Amino acid sequence: MVYLSNEETKQQLLLMLKETIDFLDANDIRYSITSGTMLGAVRHQGFIPWDDDIDIGILRPDYDRMVEILKEKKQIGQLEAIGFELGNSLFPFVKIVNPDIYVKEEGTRDTQRLWIDIFPFDGMGKSVFRIKLLNTTVRPILKKLLWFANSQYYTSHPRNCRHIIWNYFWYGISKLCSPEFFIRLLIRNCSRIKVSDSIYVEDSTWGTKAVPKEVFDEMREYRFETMTVKGFKDYDTYLRCIYGDYMTLPPEEKRVNHGIKPWRVNDYEK
Template sequence: MHEVDINELKELQISILDVVDAFCRSHKIKYWLDSGTLLGAVRHQGYIPWDDDIDIGMLRKDYDKFLAIFNNENNRYKVISNEISSNCYYPYAKVLDTNTILYEPDENGIKLSINIDIFVYDNAPNNKEKCIEMYNRRDLYNFLNLGQFGILNPNIWYKKIAKQILRCFVLLFPKGYFSSKIVKNSKKYKHLETVSVGNFTSITRMTCNKRVFDSFILVEFEGKKYPAPVGYDEWLTQFYGDYMQLPPVEKRVSHHSFKAYMK
């Protein structure tokens, strides 16, 4: 094995994205560059200079179809999610390059492969208070999920004690239990007609009108073209506000910690 540097990491991520892109086009599954990846495409025509991952998004119907059939046609690249494997920590999907190994945040953490994230966007209730309730419930389950997998890292003595108490509680439940609760919460309005969608499986609390996804255009990312929602300006504004404004220099850092290797 050899350790993967940042440039090789990005090349491998783009290779995963290309496989997903070809698969989605072949099976008429709609997806788009999402969050920081979409922002990078619009503002930098590629990765945000201090970013090191790729995110894509799907609406629930396309996401469910992708989960159901992707692994049937791929050997090297595999999708994982709690809906496929009930003991999975992640309530959203990741497409893995199984020829690689990735540890988050290091060899003592979760063992995966180099991957890209697929975030699912579900119907958001038209009532603002009910939407807030869904996000609050998601955040609680996410906190318990982090505790169950030992990812909370308090650095104050009384928080360390609280972590141990929490750990004893969450270990009463099977692995992936709180991740599955996040997924169930996200689907609450799946069969109802709503105006907006939201991401109830990750960490954002944004919602956006469905008209953003009336159609898709192609945007440049690292010299290639990938889909973006026609309403990407409204979408990015919901995420970041004035998204063309660069953040302060001290915030131009990666939020991820990992070690990656080629097998």
């Protein structure tokens, strides 16, 4: 087994990104690069040097339309689309994966395939208080239960005895129902507030920070390594909501990534 270098991995991600945005553009699906990908485009004109993934965000109505299209083919060129809503994964969002490149992520036992994440941005209403309530009650509990329901282990990196006890508790509760049950609850809860009725939106199935819906109103093109991608024109509002002082580099100890180790597989290994 020969692992891909960091540079080779990024080149493969760029090829995947091009196929993905060609598909989105061809189907008139409005998108923006998000999270570290948006920050990388603004601050580094490409990947954050220590980053190793790509994130895309789509408002829920367009995301649902994308899902309906992908249900028919589940392919984007040579890439595969997976997700709970597509019936072929336990992720509550869509992943675009490369079937020819497998990945081992640090701290996990499972083998994955090299991926790009596509997150739905759901309505969060009009009240900051309501946003805080949603992000400190039902949704974090559902995400925790889903994580444990997908795990065969009661804990991960325990910090102390209290942490271990709580992990035992959540692990036990999570085994009362199937992972599919918790995913349905999570998606239903995240998507129940309409985007049209909201001032704020959030990638609620995974993220925890709401942003003004109006950042999705206008897009512009950004240089990302050797290609051009679309992102929020008002990147400053978005990035300040997510990162605060986003132009200041974090200290060395916080410059972390997924710790992935990708390798190319032969047909007989798939």
